[in-house]
Amino acid sequence: MNALSKEVAEVTRKTGAPATTLPALEAWVAEVAALTQPDAIHWCDGSDEENEALIAKMLTDGTLLKLNERTHPGSYLHRSHPDDVARVEHLTFVCSRNRDDAGPNNPWMAPDEAHAKMDALFDGCMRGRTMYVIPYCMGPIDSPLARCGVEITDSPYVVANMRIMTRMGAAALARIEREGTERAARGERTDTFVKGLHSTGELDPNRRFIMHFPEALTIKSYGSGYGGNALLGKKCHALRIASWQAREEGWLAEHMLIVGIENPKGETRYIAAAFPSACGKTNLAMLIPPEGYRRDGWKVWTVGDDICWMRPGADGRLYAINPEAGFFGVAPGTSSKSNPNALATIQRNTIFTNVALTADGQPWWEGLDDRVPAFDWRGNAYDSSNGPAAHPNARFTVSARQCPSWTPAAENPQGVPISAIVFGGRRASLVPLVFQARDWRHGVLVGAAMGSETTAAATGQVGVMRRDPMAMKPFCGYNFADYFAHWLSFDRPGMKLPPIFHVNWFRKGADGRFLWPGFGENLRVLEWILDRAEGRAGAVETPIGHLPRADDLNLDGLDLDGAALQTLLTFDRDGWRAEFDSLGAYLDEFGARMPQALKDEHGRVVSALGG
Numbered sequence: 001m002n003a004l005s006k007e008v009a010e011v012t013r014k015t016g017a018p019a020t021t022l023p024a025l026e027a028w029v030a031e032v033a034a035l036t037q038p039d040a041i042h043w044c045d046g047s048d049e050e051n052e053a054l055i056a057k058m059l060t061d062g063t064l065l066k067l068n069e070r071t072h073p074g075s076y077l078h079r080s081h082p083d084d085v086a087r088v089e090h091l092t093f094v095c096s097r098n099r100d101d102a103g104p105n106n107p108w109m110a111p112d113e114a115h116a117k118m119d120a121l122f123d124g125c126m127r128g129r130t131m132y133v134i135p136y137c138m139g140p141i142d143s144p145l146a147r148c149g150v151e152i153t154d155s156p157y158v159v160a161n162m163r164i165m166t167r168m169g170a171a172a173l174a175r176i177e178r179e180g181t182e183r184a185a186r187g188e189r190t191d192t193f194v195k196g197l198h199s200t201g202e203l204d205p206n207r208r209f210i211m212h213f214p215e216a217l218t219i220k221s222y223g224s225g226y227g228g229n230a231l232l233g234k235k236c237h238a239l240r241i242a243s244w245q246a247r248e249e250g251w252l253a254e255h256m257l258i259v260g261i262e263n264p265k266g267e268t269r270y271i272a273a274a275f276p277s278a279c280g281k282t283n284l285a286m287l288i289p290p291e292g293y294r295r296d297g298w299k300v301w302t303v304g305d306d307i308c309w310m311r312p313g314a315d316g317r318l319y320a321i322n323p324e325a326g327f328f329g330v331a332p333g334t335s336s337k338s339n340p341n342a343l344a345t346i347q348r349n350t351i352f353t354n355v356a357l358t359a360d361g362q363p364w365w366e367g368l369d370d371r372v373p374a375f376d377w378r379g380n381a382y383d384s385s386n387g388p389a390a391h392p393n394a395r396f397t398v399s400a401r402q403c404p405s406w407t408p409a410a411e412n413p414q415g416v417p418i419s420a421i422v423f424g425g426r427r428a429s430l431v432p433l434v435f436q437a438r439d440w441r442h443g444v445l446v447g448a449a450m451g452s453e454t455t456a457a458a459t460g461q462v463g464v465m466r467r468d469p470m471a472m473k474p475f476c477g478y479n480f481a482d483y484f485a486h487w488l489s490f491d492r493p494g495m496k497l498p499p500i501f502h503v504n505w506f507r508k509g510a511d512g513r514f515l516w517p518g519f520g521e522n523l524r525v526l527e528w529i530l531d532r533a534e535g536r537a538g539a540v541e542t543p544i545g546h547l548p549r550a551d552d553l554n555l556d557g558l559d560l561d562g563a564a565l566q567t568l569l570t571f572d573r574d575g576w577r578a579e580f581d582s583l584g585a586y587l588d589e590f591g592a593r594m595p596q597a598l599k600d601e602h603g604r605v606v607s608a609l610g611g
């Protein structure tokens with residue numbers, strides 16, 4: 001037993017108090033301990049002292065390296081196993097009782113088989129290790145939209161990251177216990193927190209699985225210590241399990257950033273936007289307005305950069321919270337040009353994973369600046385012939401509150417009202433800069449049609465186009481056909497739904513160069529979107545939706561070639577006919593479960609496109 005665990009055991013012995021007042025939680029922890037056989041059990045309270053002790057332990061055993069305290073106070077580098085550097089979609093399963101409930105969009109395994117497989121891996125896997133019990137809350141601790149979970153892990157790195165990414169510790173445990181006690185008083189089951197069991201195991205890629213049991217609100221993850229595979233509050237809970245719960249309970253758990261746009265009159269409107277992984281969500285969430293906009297008084301506020309939980313309010317509008325408390329952002333490409341707010345955010349109290357190091361112990365990655373690092377992400381002396389210095393999926397974990405554009409609205413327990421929903425993809429051709437769906441039903445089809453070219457965030461090939469409806473392909477915990485039906489169900493009397501838009505920042509010209517400058521200039525498109533939402537800006541109607549004309553956008557001070565603008569705002573009828581043929585074939589893959597309303601909507605656009 002190590003010193004830290006001894007200390008915790010001492011405290012428990014002295015007070016004689018059980019670690020939790022909730023019998024269902026106590027029983028589950030005991031059951032997991034019996035299976036995994038740890039040397040010690042540590043209930044995380046989330047305190048600074050606890051964090052400092054864990055960091056000290058990880059510095060001693062080499063899990064963390066201290067970064068330059070002068071330039072990056074309170075910051076550390078973690079190097080993951082070189083075979084464990086990204087999410088593993090092909091090993092991520094939804095284990096619903098009925099295979100069709102998981103849908104063709106998810107690898108599926110029968111729950112009994114999956115439990116047996118995982119429990120065999122977990123059997124005795126924590127011998128010689130400490131088992132950490134992490135109570136956490138996704139969302140502001142006092143929010144009715146927030147949901148709690150408990151992650152059990154043998155990784156102190158996971159504990160340190162969960163402390164940044166969630167509201168972790170004593171307050172979360174108190175909420176779990178209070179909710180359990182209230183349920184017990186009503187005679188209901190008390191284990192309604194999400195149960196996540198994680199072990200890094202031996203990091204053998206052949207013994208690595210991330211299993212979701214949505215009907216049992218349970219996650220089992222073995223064999224990876226990295227990001228979304230191991231920080232179970234994030235993709236596993238807040239998207240896969242939450243999307244299932246959201247469908248049952250009438251809300252939406254989405255892979256969306258939430259950003260507030262304040263106009264010169266001081267009015268702030270919120271946008272929720274879904275983009276596939278590595279399409280610049282973090283950059284858009286922290287956008288710096290172009291010079292002219294800044295001068296006029298525009299401001300941008302960050303609520304969240306990755307996940308959005310939305311539900312209808314009493315007034316029929318959608319209200320959203322960011323269930324996360326931190327950012328797990330991609331480091332490569334982050335610079336004072338691409339995202340000054342992110343760069344400012346990560347100057348202190350940050351855990352970096354798989355970045356390179358300068359000779360004086362500063363974190364470094366491609367795109368940061370023109371210095372040459374001394375060590376690559378594996379810790380070898382840097383040699384450019386070995387590939388990039390930082391791993392392309394290198395990450396920073398940092399509290400959202402450190403972001404200069406962070407807004408206290410992110411702590412509003414009721415959430416922020418959403419004025420527009422934006423879908424986007426990385427499309428080199430065909431898809432215009434921006435268009436607005438005719439109505440909610442058309443907007444759901446636009447979301448279902450989303451596609452993007454793949455990048456390094458998920459294991460696999462780079463640059464291949466794949467469909468990624470609502471950016472939820474790797475994250476929807478159930479059959480996409482039922483998911484589209486759930487989205488369509490919001491279109492009902494009494495709802496005041498936000499308009500839906502599609503953007504494409506990544507259109508390329510014949511010379512292969514991006515046509516749109518992106519970054520802060522994207523605010524010009526967001527301004528049009530918000531004006532449309534309020535019935536102000538002009539547009540031209542086409543079969544794919546409403547497109548702005550050049551005059552409808554504020555392009556003052558933007559140096560943009562006329563031909564480029566023309567391409568960005570053009571509707572290519574023949575190209576869209578082919579696109580809709582391929583979309584029809586995709587929707588058919590879901591068979592009879594695909595809602596007729598969506599097929600009809602597809603048919604409506606096909607007719608409008610003409611034969």
Ligand code: O2Y
Nearest residue numbers: 086087227228277306328457
């Ligand atoms: O979770 C990971 O392992 C990396 S992928 C990721 C991280 C933060 C936010 N989004 C993503 C994503 O793939 O969408």
Ligand code: MN
Nearest residue numbers: 255276277306
């Ligand atoms: Mn994401």
